[in-house]
Amino acid sequence: MAIKRDPSNLDASRRRLIQGAAALPVIGASGMAFGQPTASVNTTKLAITDTEVTVGQLHSSTGTMAISETGSIQAEQLAIDEINAMGGILGRKIKVIKEDGASDWPTFAEKSKKLLINDRCAAVFGCWTSASRKAVLPVFEKENGLLYYPTFYEGLEQSKNVFYTGQEATQQILYSLDWAQKEKKAKTFFLIGSDYIWPRTSMKIARKHIENFQKGKVVGEEYYPLGSTNFGSLMNKIKVQKPDCIFTAVVGGSNVAFYKALKAAGITGDKQLLVTLSVTEDEMTGVGGENFQGFYSSMKYFQTLDNENNKKFVAAFKAKYGKDAVIGDVTQAGYLGPWLWKAAVERAKSFDVDKVVAASPGIELKNAPEGYVKLDENHHLWSKSRIAIGMPDATFKVVSESPQLIKPDPFPKGYQ
Amino acid sequence: MTLSEMMNIGLMQGFAGLSLFAVLLLMGLGLAIIFGQMGVINMAHGEFMTIGAYTIYLSSVAVGKLAPNFMPYYFPFAILLGFAIAFAAGWFVEWALIRHLYKRPLDTLLATWGVSLAIQQAFRTFIGPKEVSPTLPDWLLGSWAPSPGLDIPINGLFVLGLTAVVTGAVLLALSKSRWGLRVRATVSNRVMANATGIDTKKTDRLTFAIGCGIAGIAGAAFTTIGSTGPTSGSLYIVDAFLVVTFGGAASLLGTVVSAFGIAQTQSISEFFMAGSMAKMLTLSLIVVILMMRPQGLFASKVRR
């Protein structure tokens, strides 16, 4: 497995950011507009004026995915508010048009058409499930739009019009499987997921890794429809197979029923190793700490990460959304989206999608809450991967962290 | 796999089937009363279940804030409260809407669909669109292990017990109480019942409300299994209808038998094949049998 070291990083872009930010008050005080004339930064008829740039936000605020996507909505809004407080991008404040995908992929496709064709948004921050991303992808490619997609996903995709701020499969899955094998001596795996593209593709990759690279065994593979609550028989199948590790990708509201069923069947963290790819702090609010404790989650970000950037981020998030607000991996990745876009636009000195895309590879964020990240030219982020254990109070305690940043590899050889 | 392990698995799988049976029966009971005795198709039945579920959630939030020491005890009271609120809501819906539509069963179907949309939106507006779960008392969590390797889910036992109590109460009430007498009279011959002085309108309203109240209890019981959201009702409604139709709409015994049959078929086939195939198999069997015997398993012997 190729884990590349991050190259010696330059502070150039960060210095430029700070210089720019420092310059803003001066220029503002002098009463001059900082922005360049609209005609030079917008040659493709996007919704941009001299003072404002319009972006879209497309998430599910209703339906079975609302429990997971609400955090992304909040984080993206926080980032946009912080950017606006700093003066905006190229002197223009960001205006957001919010649309609700309602956990229904055809609605996502329709709303994305509206945001791109009708509202001419310069960028869209949205989607969570791979199903929603696949539904909107043709629209973004046809209309040459720009999507910042925050969720960890299965890879096997690299679109010119999408930036993937979450982990892709090799970063998340391979690291966790290797950890299970090395640290927990797991040889047999039971794979469980919700029935749509991401869990299916993830388990395809997981199976290849377990069987071909780890020389382990897959003793069960089951999928359940999104929103399903009937896991009784599954519990018994698990008891028959007695796997060393349960590897799960159950998504959205089904998580609640799944972990309650595990607990009701006597399958708890002290007796059984379970690693999940899809439980973050957001899902924990529904699942409950007492049902998940002792199980492990594989993400690149946890709210309890101990670094300066994260402490500031958590404080700002709670100040805006209440002290009970929780921050999961996707929420943090959503937060990165507007910042990455801002950096690319300023480097390109234009809002044109083609120019922003061309200026993006190599963009670094040193103040990301998860730590330093870098945008690769395959539109994915170099980031670290972490494993954490669920605590009874519904928080996570990090038990393992990849020593280096992991290079994103959406088309891994040997896994197709 | 030793023999005792296999026996344990067999027992646990059998219990899973019993659990599902209890769930289906509880869902179908309220509907069977309303549909069977009154011929009214209540498409909002799932939403009355969700009313019960939200009552539990809101009670758990309130108790958690105001009287945390009461937490281990609030659950049974909350179930009764769920029954009461669903009962009241059913009473209101019958008075406002259903009583105008008794002669038009297909129209009640559509009108109650409208009611279900309104209730779903009310949940979204007044409680919130995200799915929620109440804090369950500790005695409901986890499993009971009578012998090592045999883990019986406690929430399954609870639902089973609750279903037995409710079903017994309904059967008892129908055969022994005055209300039961009035209902049976109205079902047999509405005109004569009216002629003998029974207020059939009041009986209908009471029956509808009781059916909705039972739906509320079902919803309350399901909070031990999964989470609750505005659209949770639609997960249950078709299964409930199939249970009732398959059993024979006018027969409560039919509902019990059909719930048992459907639950066992589904859970046994789930053990041997993928979950969605099992569901499809069960559904197809039901449809085929219904096509051959449309009046259900236990047809009413009286021509309606």
Add this chain to the structure above:
Amino acid sequence: MNALTDMMKRYQLGSVLVLTILLAVVMPLALDIFRLNLVGKYLTYAFVAIGLVMLWGYGGVLSLGQGVFFGLGGYAMAMFLKLEASDPETTKIQSTPGIPDFMDWNQLTALPAFWVPFKSLPFSLIAVVAVPMLLAFIISYAMFKRRVGGVYFAIITQAVALILTVLIIGQQGYTGGVNGMTDLKTMLGWDTRTDSAKYILYYVCVALLIGSILLCTWIQKSKAGTLLLAMRDKEDRVRFSGYDVANFRIFTFCLSAGLAGIGGALFSLQVGFMSPSFVGIVPSIEMVIFAAVGGRMSLVGAVYGTLLINFGKTYFSETFPDAWLFLMAGLFIAVVLAFPDGLAGVWQRHVAPRLAFGRGSNKGSTKVSTEVPAEVSTSPVV
């Protein structure tokens, strides 16, 4: 001239003409291509609604599973379009090039046998109509010959809708699962996503819709139509008169299924994807709502009902998302309680008489029976 006006009155061509002008002339002039494409989408639902007018308004049979036929027709067309979009050149990054992407990520290595015929357009076009009709025939033959009707039939159609949804979602490798079939781009090389293509598809849709309305009107005015109405109101009398009630109902059910299938195919073409969220119970009941609001006895009314509710959904759901659903629920209850004939009934009874056009009560319902009867519950014979 007299013969012409007589024919127009008899076949209510006046209202059809108004509808044609609205759809073919006014809408394209008033709306930009993005919104016109949306109208085209709504019109595909209207196919289902007019089928329901025939089945439910005239035949007295309520089907809560029309989404099944819409979906079958839609998937038939989508399969053809998806195969075309999955040629080996475009899919060369897959493990197995030449098959649709969802098959690849479900670890299939070859095109399943039942997909192969859909490589041909004539077969797919026939399948769009034939497959829904075949399924409708099987279901209705089994049910109507045993005189199952009314409520039981409605519930069984719901079960069928649920079965098909579970089947499609569960067999992800063969059907695309809950994602559906996305990224449908070209038909025989013609790019269906360009503006000009959208205009052409819109007009094709309008033409087929008007044609279907005329076909149904002709059926309504024929002896079969009169018999259907008679069966709806007094089934036994018609049976005693020697007619086979079941055959007429089977015919109507298959007709409505075929229309729904055409609607589904046009949907796949205009919108560019098809998914199981159009097959299940909720969309099926929504289509019934379109017919109910528009007027279950009126073909033209059903189209207006479809347009009205969908416009409302798109616009109001953005500006007043909370209020919109309450409004729709209230509208629905009001229609069922107070206006069983829907908008067409309102027009016919209250508005048209006040308009001194001389066409009289021509718009909307047929002259034979304008009242929605107090329904006799046709429970199965014990």
